[in-house]
């Protein structure tokens with residue numbers, strides 16, 4: 264096996280671990296079961312554990328959580344909730360999409376709160392899901408861990424003197440992505456429509472596509488402001504300009520892959536040619552360039 268193949272397989276294992284729920288050592292994720300808490304606004308915090316970033320909004324009408332990390336992070340997450348008044352205060356959990364690094368906490372927290380998600384998230388979690396490429400299988404979730412309230416296009420919660428808009432953006436990272444806008448606080452939780460500073464995973468087998476993701480991000484950039492606080496699915500608390508950089512990378516790398524594909528190059532040939540140097544830093548933290556090229560190539564193929 265050559266080195267390149269080994270690195271691809273390594274990266275695939277990385278991805279499957281990332282979404283299947285096994286803890287792995289990563290630069291941007293801690294291995295200890297605890298959360299790093301960052302204050303985002305007067306009453307919104309971002310919690311970084313092992314999986315997707317969690318947001319918590321506090322207030323007189325209770326706690327609202329966006330995503331709830333891997334299953335094994337639940338004891339640490341419950342400890343965090345205790346700081347904000349305890350599980351009795353937990354009112355809503357929003358699942359931005361079905362992946363286990365964003366919904367694993369549903370098992371421990373689901374009976375304490377209403378879980379809200381896009382229609383397709385409940386359907387996915389009701390059934391066995393398989394990501395063949397990574398040999399990853401997600402077993403059906405029990406009723407208590409399933410979304411109770413689902414929506415098709417958008418919905419709005421009025422809570423804690425805040426207007427929380429939950430909007431479905433189609434076929435970007437998966438087929439059931441929600442973006443959560445906190446209007447007054449000027450904060451957005453991007454779910455996995457934003458990996459801040461590194462190549463994202465896109466779940467093509469479950470409706471994701473790089474070009475749709477880019478289009479969705481472009482639409483979001485058009486409605487947020489320079490001062491909007493951007494909570495990415497993965498990576499540090501970010502700004503509109505970080506999201507703009509992510510968009511530029513999606514567009515820039517896709518057009519490079521597309522140009523090579525139009526010249527008749529195979530996936531393997533494009534992988535061995537690689538992308539232009541300007542994208543090198545995006546390999547830092549998660550996916551190799553080869554794996555990213557494969558995701559982009561397969562997205563273009565499915566268009």
Ligand SMILES: [Zn+2]
Nearest residue numbers: 360362436455
């Ligand atoms: Zn995801």
